[in-house]
Amino acid sequence: MPVDADGTTDAETEGALPINELFYSLQGEGRLAGVPTVFVRTSGCNLRCWFCDSYHTSWEPTHDWQDVDEIVAAVDSYDQAEHVVLTGGEPLLHEASVDLLNRLGDAGYHTTVETNGTIFRDAHVDLASISPKLQSSTPTPEKDPTGEGKWAERHDQRRVDLDALAALVDAYESQLKFVVTDADDLPEIDRLVERVRDAAATTVHDSDVLLMPEGATREALDETRNAVAELAMDRGYRYTPRLHVDLWNDAPGT
Numbered sequence: 001m002p003v004d005a006d007g008t009t010d011a012e013t014e015g016a017l018p019i020n021e022l023f024y025s026l027q028g029e030g031r032l033a034g035v036p037t038v039f040v041r042t043s044g045c046n047l048r049c050w051f052c053d054s055y056h057t058s059w060e061p062t063h064d065w066q067d068v069d070e071i072v073a074a075v076d077s078y079d080q081a082e083h084v085v086l087t088g089g090e091p092l093l094h095e096a097s098v099d100l101l102n103r104l105g106d107a108g109y110h111t112t113v114e115t116n117g118t119i120f121r122d123a124h125v126d127l128a129s130i131s132p133k134l135q136s137s138t139p140t141p142e143k144d145p146t147g148e149g150k151w152a153e154r155h156d157q158r159r160v161d162l163d164a165l166a167a168l169v170d171a172y173e174s175q176l177k178f179v180v181t182d183a184d185d186l187p188e189i190d191r192l193v194e195r196v197r198d199a200a201a202t203t204v205h206d207s208d209v210l211l212m213p214e215g216a217t218r219e220a221l222d223e224t225r226n227a228v229a230e231l232a233m234d235r236g237y238r239y240t241p242r243l244h245v246d247l248w249n250d251a252p253g254t
């Protein structure tokens with residue numbers, strides 16, 4: 001069954017998830033970088049960042065439908081792993097993500113959800129790794145990988161939902177992880193962090209705000225990582241590497 005253009009799924013398939021890939025690696029991003037982790041990547045997204053490093057979950061979604069039972073068994077087959085990351089695409093689009101997270105939490109796994117922060121769901125989440133999307137992520141006709149620019153307006157309208165961001169920050173241990181393309185992104189990050197602080201009851205420390213260089217390949221990161229590290233130092237935010245890209249470049253299943 002296909003994921004439709006918005007990435008929403010047919011009600012019939014509740015209890016199953018569209019899985020693009022499931023693999024064992026090291027967490028490459030954020031405060032748990034370096035931790036051995038099983039990744040479950042769902043397909044389908046409500047946004048279309050021009051730089052999306054998971055093209056086959058957003059711009060051109062591909063997947064197998066798998067029952068939550070099957071996914072849990074596949075996670076269990078990696079004996080060494082105590083951590084699971086649920087990512088996508090946008091994993092919180094899918095109702096069945098709640099069941100999967102609750103099952104993994106009950107089984108004793110530490111669960112991280114990688115989310116664009118536009119959707120709140122109540123589930124077992126040990127770390128909400130929230131990556132709100134900046135204006136520089138918008139797929140303008142010049143930047144759209146399909147060259148059409150059809151998604152620019154929808155992307156721009158949907159990319160920030162303050163209520164969802166505040167609900168995620170208030171419900172879960174969280175980090176705000178911004179993809180930085182250049183220094184022009186910083187004023188927008190500062191403003192958005194302040195808006196989240198105003199909307200949420202929980203204190204958001206500067207050390208919970210992470211700057212991540214844009215780049216899906218080593219070559220692309222060579223152009224961004226040092227400048228982003230300097231911006232993090234200037235501003236007092238945290239820098240996060242993209243360890244998996246440094247180690248394995250853009251190989252699938254890493």
Ligand SMILES: C[S@@+](CC[C@H](N)C(=O)[O-])C[C@H]1O[C@@H](n2cnc3c(N)ncnc32)[C@H](O)[C@@H]1O
Nearest residue numbers: 051052053054088089114115116131214215216
């Ligand atoms: C593919 S997304 C899936 C989860 C969710 N849709 C989101 O955007 O947070 C996983 C992470 O990769 C980041 N990301 C995607 N493409 C990137 C790129 N070209 N450079 C740096 N980070 C990127 C996202 O911002 C997010 O933190």
Ligand SMILES: Nc1nc2[nH]cc(C(=O)O)c2c(=O)[nH]1
Nearest residue numbers: 025026027028087114244254
């Ligand atoms: N190793 C590795 N770490 C990651 N952290 C977040 C990822 C993601 O795509 O959400 C990711 C990923 O794709 N690979």
Ligand code: SF4
Nearest residue numbers: 045049052058089116
């Ligand atoms: S929100 Fe995440 S999955 Fe969706 S297009 Fe952007 S980076 Fe890709």
Ligand SMILES: [Mg+2]
Nearest residue numbers: 053054087254
């Ligand atoms: Mg990734």
